Amino acid sequence: MAYKEVLRVEIQEVVRRWQAGASQRQIAEGTGLSRATVRKYLSAAVQEGIAPDGPAASEEQLSRLAGISRAGPRQVETPVEDSLAPWADQIYQWLTGDRLKVTRIQELLEARGCTVSYTSLRRFIRKRNWGRRSARTVRMADTDPGEVAEVDFGRLGMITDPATGKRRVVWALIIVLSYSRHCFVWPTHSQKLEDVIAGLEAAWAFFGGVPRYLVIDNFPAAVAGADPLHPRLTRGFLEYSQHRGFVADPARVRHPKDKPKVERSVSYVRERLFKGGDFQGLAHLRNEAQRWCLEVAGQRIHGTTRRKPLPVFQDEERHALLPWDGEPYEITxxxxxxxxxxxxxxxxxxxxxxxxxxxxxxxxxxxxxxxxxxxxxxxxxxxxxxxxxxxxxxxxxxxxxPAELSAYTMKAPDRIKRSAALHGPAVGEFAERLFDDRHPWSKIRQGHKLIRLGDRYTPQRLDAACQRALAVDLIDVNRVERILVQALEQEAMPQLPLPIPAGRFARPGSVFALAAGGRS
Known part of the structure; x- marks a missing residue:
């Protein structure tokens, strides 16, 4: 027969009828309890000092009587306890010190002559609280309207790209406002910074404002260093949060309870929005997702709040959000x-x-x-x-x-001419004559060498050597270098002989030309 717990109000009724003069049979028939149960509680009432003709039972007395039938696990000793008791210290060492699995501990015990089942060994460990304790949950206090939003990425599936005809993976950027549970879904093909900011900008336009805190997942576009105490955001996402005025709070890695309101929304979006739908590309999916957030997700009775998210958002949360100017953000x-x-x-x-x-x-x-x-x-x-x-x-x-490399690195004749003019007027004129060619680019190396000669032999000597070369119409950088090597720029220019005057009776050469086909 299944165990039935006797309620406190039923115990109080048994005592009340007993003090009113009813017999145990009458009390059992009136309360629906067995006579043995009635007898047990009346015996305990007498031990507590409650008399048939005395005052009514106090709260303390009723509490002690209710403890008799308190439900709880039965502590049943089994023969396995006796066989495992001598190995208790060794099991504890294997479990906590060596960090062995229960299956491995069972194998080691069997090798030592202690054969027990896996279930019995696990029960033995759990009874002594040596294993991993079950997780406990507490209900967090509700946030104020417009204060917190939670963000998470979830994989939806595959859709066909109409431009290429190929199947591509689709992710969903989901933003849930913690107070109203109103959500926004932004499908995307990647999780780059441009896609994340585009999705958040679309969300602020959808909500008409920005929350003060944003609990985000550790996706690489936003989080550069995942740390439980001191997470480090990427420079691009940090600038975006400063521009929009919200504080980004990354959740801890593998801690879904840090953002519980959006964590369950991933499977909800996948099941209710994406699966079974026929979407003609990413743009069509985004339009359908926005309609779905307003007509389906926003109008459902939320399982926790028991209220519709969209009316709660419109009545209580929208006005509490930070203002959004609507200006496009320049992504950096x-x-x-x-x-x-x-x-x-x-x-x-x-x-x-x-x-x-x-x-x-x-x-x-x-x-x-x-x-x-x-x-x-x-x-x-x-x-x-x-x-x-x-x-x-x-x-x-x-x-x-650097100043000494700028002329060499920039292959521009005009720049070389300006640099040469700084060494002296003759050097500048020499450079002008040097690049006065149909193909000035072919003289670039000679121009660089000319400037290096000024650095090696001083600008004064180079200017004198170029003046000497220009005097004899010698436009050759190698010859200018030879003048400097031999120190000829300081010597006086030799006097060139005067040209011989033309003869008085000299006749032009055409006079001696033969006419075609005969003598002249």
Whole structure:
């Protein structure tokens, strides 16, 4: 026969009828209890000092009488207890010190001559609270309206991309407001920072505001370092949270109870929205998800609050959210790079120059990218800004190179001419004559050598050597170098002989030409 617990009010009725003069048979018939049960409680009442003609039972006396039939597990001793008792210390050591599984402990005991079943051994361990205790749950206090929202990613399944005809995985970014339980679902193909921010921006537009705290999952686009006490957000997501005014609070890894309100929503969205549906691409799925949040999820009776989420949100929570301006957010990315020996940093498959004076090669810099600009920071200070380049592109500022390398690195005749003019007027004129050619690019190396000669032999000597070369119309850098090596630029120019005057009776050569086909 199944065990039936006697309620406190039934015990009180037994005592009341007994004091009113009813017999045990009458009390049993009137209360529906057996005579043995009535007899047991009346005997206990007498031991508690309750008399048939005395005052009514007190609260303390009734509490002690109710403890007689208190339900609980029966402590039944079995023969296995006697066989395992001598091994209790060894079992405890295996379980806590060596951290062995119960199945392995059963094998070790059997090898030592103590044969017990797995169930009996587990019961022996559980009775002494040596194993893992069952998890306890407590109900958390409800949050204020508009204070907290929880975010989680969940895999929905596969849909066909209408552009390519291929099947692709679809994820759902789910945002649940903790107070009203009103939710928003944003299907996406990836979990990059652009997709996360796009989903959150769509959620703020859907809710008409922003919550003050956002409990997020540890997806890489938002969390750079998952730590239970000091989580570290990515620079891009941290800037977004600062721009919108909410505080991001990452949940602990493998702790679904840190965000319980959204955790159960993943399977709910998958079962009620996605499975069995026919979606013509991602855009169609997003439209259907928004309609579903309003007409299905928002109008259901929530299992915990027993209220409809959408009316609660509209009446009590919408006005408590932070204002949302509706302006599109410019997504930024942060990268860390090392300055290369060529005074450039690589970012997103493009090269950008940095000033050699403040960021020499080997230094670490932080790079902030948006849709138009690339800003480079060194120790928190902005050192350079470039227009963003496409993959394989390069943005170089000649002034970022060291002064002694800028002329060489930039293959531009005009820049070489300006550098040569700084060594002297004759050097500048020599450079002008040098690049006065149909193919000035072919003279680039000679122009660089000309400037290096000024660094090696001083600008004064180079200017004198170029003046000497120009005097004889000698536009050759190698010959100018020979003048400097032999120190000929200081010698006086030799007097060239005067040209011989034309003869008085000299006749032109055409006079002696033969006419075609005969003598003249």
């Amino acid at each position: 990315h942060w990268r860390t790079a090392k300055v290369h020996p060529d005074h450039h940093v690589a970012c997103q498959y493009a090269l950008y120059s940095v000033p050699s004076s403040s960021c020499p090669p080997g230094q670490r810099v932080e790079i902030r990218l948006d849709s138009k600009l690339v800003r480079i920071y060194h120790r928190g200070k902005l050192v350079k800004a470039h227009q963003r380049q496409a993959r394989g592109g390069r943005s170089t500022d000649p002034d970022d190179y």
